[in-house]
Amino acid sequence: MRLEILPVLGIGDVTEGDDLAAVIATAAPWLRDGDVLVVTSKIVSKAEGRLVDVPADGPERLAARDEVLAGETARVVASRGATRIVQTHHGFVMASAGIDASNVDKTRLVLLPKDPDASARALRAALRERYLDVAVIISDTMGRPWRNGLTDVALGVAGMPAIRDHRGEIDPYGNELQLTQLAVVDELAGAGELIKGKCDQVPVAVVRGYPGVAGAGDGEGARALVRDAELDLFSLGTAEARAAGLREAATLADGPGPTAADPAAVDRAIAAVTEVVAPGTVFTHVTDEEVRAGLVATVPGWPERATGLVLGAAPTPVDPADLVRFGADLQRLRTALAAEGVPSALLPPPTGSTASAALAI
Amino acid sequence: MRLEILPVLGIGDVTEGDDLAAVIATAAPWLRDGDVLVVTSKIVSKAEGRLVDVPADGPERLAARDEVLAGETARVVASRGATRIVQTHHGFVMASAGIDASNVDKTRLVLLPKDPDASARALRAALRERYLDVAVIISDTMGRPWRNGLTDVALGVAGMPAIRDHRGEIDPYGNELQLTQLAVVDELAGAGELIKGKCDQVPVAVVRGYPGVAGAGDGEGARALVRDAELDLFSLGTAEARAAGLREAATLADGPGPTAADPAAVDRAIAAVTEVVAPGTVFTHVTDEEVRAGLVATVPGWPERATGLVLGAAPTPVDPADLVRFGADLQRLRTALAAEGVPSALLPPPTGSTASAALAI
Numbered sequence: 001m002r003l004e005i006l007p008v009l010g011i012g013d014v015t016e017g018d019d020l021a022a023v024i025a026t027a028a029p030w031l032r033d034g035d036v037l038v039v040t041s042k043i044v045s046k047a048e049g050r051l052v053d054v055p056a057d058g059p060e061r062l063a064a065r066d067e068v069l070a071g072e073t074a075r076v077v078a079s080r081g082a083t084r085i086v087q088t089h090h091g092f093v094m095a096s097a098g099i100d101a102s103n104v105d106k107t108r109l110v111l112l113p114k115d116p117d118a119s120a121r122a123l124r125a126a127l128r129e130r131y132l133d134v135a136v137i138i139s140d141t142m143g144r145p146w147r148n149g150l151t152d153v154a155l156g157v158a159g160m161p162a163i164r165d166h167r168g169e170i171d172p173y174g175n176e177l178q179l180t181q182l183a184v185v186d187e188l189a190g191a192g193e194l195i196k197g198k199c200d201q202v203p204v205a206v207v208r209g210y211p212g213v214a215g216a217g218d219g220e221g222a223r224a225l226v227r228d229a230e231l232d233l234f235s236l237g238t239a240e241a242r243a244a245g246l247r248e249a250a251t252l253a254d255g256p257g258p259t260a261a262d263p264a265a266v267d268r269a270i271a272a273v274t275e276v277v278a279p280g281t282v283f284t285h286v287t288d289e290e291v292r293a294g295l296v297a298t299v300p301g302w303p304e305r306a307t308g309l310v311l312g313a314a315p316t317p318v319d320p321a322d323l324v325r326f327g328a329d330l331q332r333l334r335t336a337l338a339a340e341g342v343p344s345a346l347l348p349p350p351t352g353s354t355a356s357a358a359l360a361i
Numbered sequence: 362m363r364l365e366i367l368p369v370l371g372i373g374d375v376t377e378g379d380d381l382a383a384v385i386a387t388a389a390p391w392l393r394d395g396d397v398l399v400v401t402s403k404i405v406s407k408a409e410g411r412l413v414d415v416p417a418d419g420p421e422r423l424a425a426r427d428e429v430l431a432g433e434t435a436r437v438v439a440s441r442g443a444t445r446i447v448q449t450h451h452g453f454v455m456a457s458a459g460i461d462a463s464n465v466d467k468t469r470l471v472l473l474p475k476d477p478d479a480s481a482r483a484l485r486a487a488l489r490e491r492y493l494d495v496a497v498i499i500s501d502t503m504g505r506p507w508r509n510g511l512t513d514v515a516l517g518v519a520g521m522p523a524i525r526d527h528r529g530e531i532d533p534y535g536n537e538l539q540l541t542q543l544a545v546v547d548e549l550a551g552a553g554e555l556i557k558g559k560c561d562q563v564p565v566a567v568v569r570g571y572p573g574v575a576g577a578g579d580g581e582g583a584r585a586l587v588r589d590a591e592l593d594l595f596s597l598g599t600a601e602a603r604a605a606g607l608r609e610a611a612t613l614a615d616g617p618g619p620t621a622a623d624p625a626a627v628d629r630a631i632a633a634v635t636e637v638v639a640p641g642t643v644f645t646h647v648t649d650e651e652v653r654a655g656l657v658a659t660v661p662g663w664p665e666r667a668t669g670l671v672l673g674a675a676p677t678p679v680d681p682a683d684l685v686r687f688g689a690d691l692q693r694l695r696t697a698l699a700a701e702g703v704p705s706a707l708l709p710p711p712t713g714s715t716a717s718a719a720l721a722i
Binding site: 001002003004005006007013078080083085092093101102103104105106141144145146147148149150151152153162163171172173174175176181182183184186187188190191193194195201210224225226227232233234235236237238239240241242243244245246247248249250251252253269272273275276318320321323324325326327328329330331332333334335336338339346357 | 362363364365366367368374439441444446453454462463464465466467502505506507508509510511512513514523524532533534535536537542543544545547548549551552554555556562571585586587588593594595596597598599600601602603604605606607608609610611612613614630633634636637679681682684685686687688689690691692693694695696697699700707718
């Protein structure tokens, strides 16, 4: 097996309504069944008229751009300064929703194709009508966390699976393979970029020799590459997630958990706040066993489902300001417990006491 | 321009001490000046003896594996269940620090090369001694956030720049390019993967036709692809960053900020806690102007540098438990202010008052 990566030269400026299949087939009469076409998303967007008019410069341009970005955004993932990393309505996570101002008039912005998989299927079908059985990848340039530099990846694909699955394969040593699913269409998109360059002189590359293309169905598309945010360990930017943690602390819900808290976690939480609470304030973890042993009796309103508690004692003598500070320190402890995954609730103080309180955990 | 991607066949099992340059040159006598060799990191690790012995199975194997992982880990980035995404000592962010149990005896684990750039330079130099002027990329398979499927990327490179920089280039429409830095060595590593397959029958691929390789220097290596964690918007997993926010809330430092707080941010913070504080508790934002107008006089201990405050009033009548709850609610508000980027400090209550308090912001 060997692959060739060939540029499709002579594709001029693409404008709305252009027949991309005709443009490409005319520029590359040498296309063959089984070829993989890597098509820059921008010419697909242009042919599909995915352009918006904006002022050429000034604050008006920025305002118009923000409005367009909001329209393309399903949710904001992270932002810093002028940078906006968002999830698009397709599910792609990209800077500025993939909106591009290069290779287009200064008064227009190019949006991503509305449905890149559908665009790939349509282009493939149109080439089929010209008796060409090829796979089509719609590609765009994306950044990524942790690594500098961008790479081209697939927004849409038709005519081959997006992922090559090695599940169940056994290596020569008899081990089942660990890294089983390769995003081959992303690797093909990147391979195409190597000869396309960035100035769109060459918006289409052809990868020749990749097996299994001729005779294949459209496949499930690049949609298969989109990971659900709930399954993603990086669904939010670090600063955004940290702020979410602070907001969560501010609105911490009451209620001990259904199961006994890990004593080590409770001790870590108590240790975490020891330095910041009022000098002399003491927190003590009381375990289930001790609760059942009778300590519970000292805490009116103790809920049946309680699985333990933390007793807090403020330094005496106590004046009103000390009690306010004590309450703040109890809330600090509740937050530290939450950070350890231990829900809690502030209980009414034991009768007759003004300097102590209890958290149900 | 056109690229070819060729497999190097006939490379058998690589073991410690093997001369990779000899192995590759023998298997591929057809190599030419200007070729780019994409070499699977695993055979580099094996030749360099980057293997550790572990029990073949059972809890002992898991324990040994955890110990090896800890040794390869500079910091944990994210974890869920058994998954550990860590930053290695090289700076790469990878699942399990790139430790691999495939294509090796069941009683051994393969670590990443200690310095993949140095490995690439050494292999390139050894091939030079055989009068071959090539670039060498050491590749491995990595996952990424947001997209399913893995791709091969570069851990090390010698003989070409890791990044192709388009900065300053102008497109045909006169726009300066926005996406300027392409991680071409990652795209080349991915292109090589397309013909290597995952069972290491083909651990080396050759990309022929990529310009600028012959006569080039070693270059700065793949190190240039490692983004500093401080510059990364995703330096921590979402759950880890959220927990960090909770811990930060628990240990919130005292002290108003040096500059006036954005009134809108203060109002958002007050609104955020309104639902969760004790019924009847009221928080009021008092601006600098109002402070200077004399309100400050009601708050003893008001710091000179104060830039505003929030007055809190608990519902009356007040018993000790109410004051404890009031303190907890004030801490909730301080946390909500922190989430809005507004530092604060709890001030002593106005003299004679037991039901009100003030936050300096």
